[in-house]
Amino acid sequence: MRLLALCLTMLACGYMYAQDSTMHKQSQQLKYGYFSYKQALETMSGYGLAQQSVANLKAKYDAEMRRVEEEFNVKYEEFLDGQRDFAPSILKKRQAEIKELMEKNLAFKDEAKRQLQQAETEAFAQLKTKLANAILKVGKERGYAFILNTDSNSVPFINPAYGEDALQYIREAARQ
Template sequence: MKRTFLILCAAMLFPIFAGAQSHKIGIVDSQKVLSEMPEMKSMQAELDNLAKKYEDTLVQLQKEFQTKYQDFVKEQETMVESIKSRKQQELEDLSKRIQDLNNVAQQDMQKKQVELFAPIQTKLREAINKVGNDGGFTYIMDASQMLYVGSGSEDVTSLVKSKLGL
């Protein structure tokens, strides 16, 4: 009975140990690679230009609001009630336009960032895949998500950078 149990245990453990072959694991610092890619710099420049356009428009609208508000405050005591309510409505409408433009700007900036980043991310992923295939790696993991990196892993950041021509 004892012998049968040992044979059964050995038979169950054999696949576990047989599958425990060594794996070649690479670690890449994708944030470092991304920061050095010229595409990221051009993406940031394009996003900065778009942000500047929205900012200029918002500043202009805020100045217009401020001017109209100051005029309203100065003249409200002498205004006829119908004109006063029309001016208040004008200020509320302008304030709403500013808020709406702010929301649209944020959404457009996020959308543009996703649109511009997708091909950069694809390019990085393809370079990592090439390094993985060329180097015979079983896994390549991102350094930012690693809690522990042992001596059995290899930093492939420089290999990925060279695949990208950096």
């Protein structure tokens, strides 16, 4: 019985050692890349044009919001100046107009914000797709198990013995 227990223990130890050395070899062979997505995107051709397009649209919306705000302020000042002299029915009508104008202004601001976000998404969609394809290509060509995005301090430590900075390869692949 003791001999059987001893044999089983030795067999289990040998199995564990073999698995540990296999895992160690696999971890030594594991290769990964890392890069800054933001840096890669900002250096792509077309980034400046997309950014300028979004900035121009934002400037137009900002100008329109200022105009609408000024219009509201003028009407509100007129209302405040004349409210003592208005008959009750005129006062209610003017209050309703001011309230409606304020609601329209808020709705416009919300819609402008939504449309600006959509325009930004559309402006950068092609660049992001091109970058995603470049990342995929580099990952396959360089034999990476994965590629990490180092933006926002999401990866505070990278051991250079296992990983390599893939930014230059991704930039080159994105240019093609």
